[in-house]
Amino acid sequence: ETGVTQTPRHLVMGMTNKKSLKCEQHLGHNAMYWYKQSAKKPLELMFVYNFKEQTENNSVPSRFSPECPNSSHLFLHLHTLQPEDSALYLCASSQDFGHSYNEQFFGPGTRLTVL
Amino acid sequence: GQNIDQPTEMTATEGAIVQINCTYQTSGFNGLFWYQQHAGEAPTFLSYNVLDGLEEKGRFSSFLSRSKGYSYLLLKELQMKDSASYLCAVLNRDDKIIFGKGTRLHILP
Numbered sequence: 001e002t003g004v005t006q007t008p009r010h011l012v013m014g015m016t017n018k019k020s021l022k023c024e025q026h027l028g029h030n031a032m033y034w035y036k037q038s039a040k041k042p043l044e045l046m047f048v049y050n051f052k053e054q055t056e057n058n059s060v061p062s063r064f065s066p067e068c069p070n071s072s073h074l075f076l077h078l079h080t081l082q083p084e085d086s087a088l089y090l091c092a093s094s095q096d097f098g099h100s101y102n103e104q105f106f107g108p109g110t111r112l113t114v115l
Numbered sequence: 116g117q118n119i120d121q122p123t124e125m126t127a128t129e130g131a132i133v134q135i136n137c138t139y140q141t142s143g144f145n146g147l148f149w150y151q152q153h154a155g156e157a158p159t160f161l162s163y164n165v166l167d168g169l170e171e172k173g174r175f176s177s178f179l180s181r182s183k184g185y186s187y188l189l190l191k192e193l194q195m196k197d198s199a200s201y202l203c204a205v206l207n208r209d210d211k212i213i214f215g216k217g218t219r220l221h222i223l224p
Contacts, residue, residue, distance in 0.1 A: 004157075040216065041216065042119070042202075042213075042214040042215055042216045042217070043158075043202065043204075043214035044214075045211065045212065045213075056211065090157060090158070097210065102146075102206065102210065102212070103148070103160045103163065104160070104212070105160070106157035106158045106159070107157055108156065108157050109157060
């Protein structure tokens with residue numbers, strides 16, 4: 001399998017549930033990203049990992065907890081979410097972070113609905 | 116603050132040419148990207164501009180004017196498959212990518 005994959009593709013959860021989103025990239029990249037895409041809003045960068053180290057946390061609430069065990073895998077752990085957290089969560093990767101030309105390759109996203 | 120503006124929606128006819136504009140105000144500038152996103156799919160990279168001028172890539176071209184904080188994406192010989200959202204994104208001086216809300220392009224037969 002190539003590119004950036006994400007599982008699950010769709011997730012429905014209650015506000016008291018705990019779930020995790022998974023992202024895997026097969027491109028040999030060193031940087032990975034989590035984005036949130038809500039209707040009628042721009043893509044919002046949530047977290048950046050470069051060489052497994054978190055380099056960006058864009059003021060994201062603590063109910064979102066990222067984990068990057070290695071440069072190929074990225075998780076987003078979810079707990080006690082709110083209905084307004086319902087959105088498309090996109091994972092992306094790039095060769096590196098911190099260089100000007102930094103084309104990002106996106107996964108297909110996880111459509112999250114919080115009831 | 117950081118702001119990227121692009122039209123919300125545009126409509127064009129198959130075979131025609133359309134220009135999607137993007138203006139930006141960001142903390143520094145390290146380049147501008149255009150991405151295409153079909154409904155329900157991931158964004159895919161179209162172009163990157165860091166110097167002023169026009170970059171042509173097949174039916175798609177992207178233009179940048181850094182002094183004006185302005186870019187456009189030009190799509191020629193439009194095809195029905197070009198119906199998608201087009202995202203303008205700027206890399207600021209901290210190498211953080213800031214996305215616009217996207218322009219939804221509708222192609223009519």
